Amino acid sequence: MSMKTNKETEKVYNENGEEIRYKKSKKSFRERIAAGLFLSPSFFGVLLFFVAPFAVVFFYAGTDNVISKQFVGLDNYKNVLANSAFQDAAKNTATFSLMAVPLAIILSLVMAMILEANIPMKSQFRTFFLSPLMVPVASVVLIWQVLFDYHGVINEVITLSGGSPIDWFKSSFNQIVVVILFLWKNLGYNMILFMAALSAIPKDVLEVSVLDGASRWKQFWYIKLKFITPTVFFVGIMSLINSFKVFREVYLLTGDYPFGKLYMLQHFMNNTFKSLDYQKLSAAAIIMSLVMIVVIGALYIFEDRMGKDVEG
Amino acid sequence: MDEINVEIPQEKKKKIKLPHVNGAKVKKIVRRVILTLIAAAFAISFLLPTILTFANSFMSEQEISTNYGLIFNDYTNSEWGEEKTKTYRSETVNLKLIPDKVVGTQYETVLLKSPEYLMKFWNSVILTLPIVILQIFVALGASYCFARFRGKLKSLLFFAYLIIMLMPYQVTLVPNYLVSDWLGILNTRWSIILPGIFAPFSVYLLTKYMRRIPSSLIEAAKLDGANEWKIFTKVAIPLCKGPIASVAILVFIDYWNMVEQPLILLSDSEYHPLSVFLSQINQGEIGLAFAVATIYMIPPILIFLYGEEYLVDGIAYSGSVKG
Numbered sequence: 001m002s003m004k005t006n007k008e009t010e011k012v013y014n015e016n017g018e019e020i021r022y023k024k025s026k027k028s029f030r031e032r033i034a035a036g037l038f039l040s041p042s043f044f045g046v047l048l049f050f051v052a053p054f055a056v057v058f059f060y061a062g063t064d065n066v067i068s069k070q071f072v073g074l075d076n077y078k079n080v081l082a083n084s085a086f087q088d089a090a091k092n093t094a095t096f097s098l099m100a101v102p103l104a105i106i107l108s109l110v111m112a113m114i115l116e117a118n119i120p121m122k123s124q125f126r127t128f129f130l131s132p133l134m135v136p137v138a139s140v141v142l143i144w145q146v147l148f149d150y151h152g153v154i155n156e157v158i159t160l161s162g163g164s165p166i167d168w169f170k171s172s173f174n175q176i177v178v179v180i181l182f183l184w185k186n187l188g189y190n191m192i193l194f195m196a197a198l199s200a201i202p203k204d205v206l207e208v209s210v211l212d213g214a215s216r217w218k219q220f221w222y223i224k225l226k227f228i229t230p231t232v233f234f235v236g237i238m239s240l241i242n243s244f245k246v247f248r249e250v251y252l253l254t255g256d257y258p259f260g261k262l263y264m265l266q267h268f269m270n271n272t273f274k275s276l277d278y279q280k281l282s283a284a285a286i287i288m289s290l291v292m293i294v295v296i297g298a299l300y301i302f303e304d305r306m307g308k309d310v311e312g
Numbered sequence: 313m314d315e316i317n318v319e320i321p322q323e324k325k326k327k328i329k330l331p332h333v334n335g336a337k338v339k340k341i342v343r344r345v346i347l348t349l350i351a352a353a354f355a356i357s358f359l360l361p362t363i364l365t366f367a368n369s370f371m372s373e374q375e376i377s378t379n380y381g382l383i384f385n386d387y388t389n390s391e392w393g394e395e396k397t398k399t400y401r402s403e404t405v406n407l408k409l410i411p412d413k414v415v416g417t418q419y420e421t422v423l424l425k426s427p428e429y430l431m432k433f434w435n436s437v438i439l440t441l442p443i444v445i446l447q448i449f450v451a452l453g454a455s456y457c458f459a460r461f462r463g464k465l466k467s468l469l470f471f472a473y474l475i476i477m478l479m480p481y482q483v484t485l486v487p488n489y490l491v492s493d494w495l496g497i498l499n500t501r502w503s504i505i506l507p508g509i510f511a512p513f514s515v516y517l518l519t520k521y522m523r524r525i526p527s528s529l530i531e532a533a534k535l536d537g538a539n540e541w542k543i544f545t546k547v548a549i550p551l552c553k554g555p556i557a558s559v560a561i562l563v564f565i566d567y568w569n570m571v572e573q574p575l576i577l578l579s580d581s582e583y584h585p586l587s588v589f590l591s592q593i594n595q596g597e598i599g600l601a602f603a604v605a606t607i608y609m610i611p612p613i614l615i616f617l618y619g620e621e622y623l624v625d626g627i628a629y630s631g632s633v634k635g
Contacts, residue, residue: 282486
């Protein structure tokens with residue numbers, strides 16, 4: 001502690017309340033400047049690369065074309081919402097996410113609990129489960145072709161065991177193939193999140209429940225699940241986001257216009273982008289981001305409530 | 313469990329007979345074995361693609377087409393290739409984990425005969441490294457601000473960052489393209505690097521960690537006469553070394569495997585990273601694709617082996633939406 005600061009603090013305390021408040025607000029002004037300086041590189045970057053262009057997208061979505069820039073109100077939105085390709089894509093995306101996200105939550109929780117249950121080679125298993133993070137997308141696609149092609153390994157196994165082969169990519173099964181791919185890629189990440197949450201549960205609470213004669217199932221349902229609720233929500237959000245990222249693989253596997261249920265919003269956006277229809281694209285982007293904000297905001301508020309429930 | 317059994321009240325203990333205790337022990341062992349088997353089954357299916365890629369990269373093109381000819385044959389355009397695969401093709405597709413003969417011809421092609429692969433690899437490096445390093449620098453400042461100074465405006469801003477972070481790429485695709493067009497950096501590496509630097513992901517993660525720095529530490533530094541810059545560089549950053557490493561790994565893995573951004577922002581394939589190029593390798597050269605993929609996996613694997621603990625910590629810290 002240097003003499004100078006010591007003197008200054010003394011001075012503040014010796015004077016009346018007003019003076020202190022004056023000093024305080026002066027300090028917080030300096031703090032504000034410091035805060036601004038720390039934030040500014042990131043802030044202006046985000047403003048330039050993410051927020052400002054979004055305003056332009058908003059503008060595009062409200063005009064008729066890039067050249068005349070006539071304001072057409074909500075027409076573009078109406079057109080997009082009435083577009084049958086968009087409707088199909090939205091429906092397919094929704095069913096995919098509704099299938100993939102709950103499965104991702106449940107399976108990764110199961111895996112985390114298996115690893116938590118004192119089995120040998122725990123850390124090796126953890127490494128194995130995380131390994132899909134490293135495999136480049138293109139080789140994932142190659143492998144998936146080897147496995148799920150009509151002449152592929154899975155069909156061979158099915159034929160050998162007496163079944164008839166399934167055309168995985170060109171039937172309604174194709175969504176399942178992509179769900180499996182999604183799970184394979186994301187379960188490890190989610191599992192780590194759950195393992196962290198499970199190990200953060202206070203041990204004494206669990207011990208008391210054992211003394212009270214709680215069964216494993218009751219212990220899970222009434223204690224563990226309550227403590228890991230925030231993580232369940234977070235895993236849900238992350239899985240939802242990642243379910244949009246699976247487009248990479250789908251696109252490389254099946255191209256611009258995949259069969260049936262695999263035509264998702266991302267295909268719609270991509271194809272619209274290629275045909276340079278910025279109005280349609282912008283309107284679709286705005287609609288999509290509004291839905292995302294509502295979903296994420298709802299989860300955020302919900303988590304806030306549940307979090308309070310756990311903490312107090 | 314044994315310790316707890318000792319503490320069981322007397323009246324409960326009476327009910328448990330000795331054979332039952334043994335039965336419970338057997339049950340416990342059986343349970344462990346079953347769980348281990350389940351975990352092993354999961355682990356094998358998780359590892360299979362990686363092992364397959366690795367194993368196939370050491371097979372000759374002939375062996376590859378013998379095994380997978382049925383699948384990829386439709387794509388071989390040249391008649392010569394057609395002949396060749398016809399001769400060696402087997403009736404079914406074989407899933408082979410061990411090559412008949414380990415050959416390095418694929419690697420020879422990739423590393424010595426065609427320089428394009430190494431050039432694309434280099435493209436990946438000079439796109440990914442600046443993004444990782446600069447994103448963390450920018451994010452350190454922002455996360456220090458979010459963690460150290462609180463206020464309504466700041467928490468609103470933080471939520472905005474969260475929303476931007478969670479936006480699927482298809483939504484940010486148009487804004488991204490537009491801004492690159494304005495700045496005249498479309499079809500240059502900057503169109504990938506600049507938005508990458510300001511991506512909010514690491515801000516979010518580092519803020520979560522910086523909030524855990526006890527305020528008493530910062531107050532103590534302040535009393536010692538340190539200004540904000542000194543607190544930032546001498547207190548906050550050294551305390552965040554671990555999280556910085558884990559964020560770097562996560563960001564690296566993400567950008568190392570990027571596909572969409574280069575496809576849209578770099579029309580000139582000369583600049584494409586290997587991740588994009590890999591997906592465009594002719595279907596007739598499957599063996600080559602496996603070899604390139606294996607080479608491409610080396611950096612992430614090295615980082616993974618070296619920093620797995622950091623990676624796991626990093627994922628764990630991202631745990632809940634709020635700090």
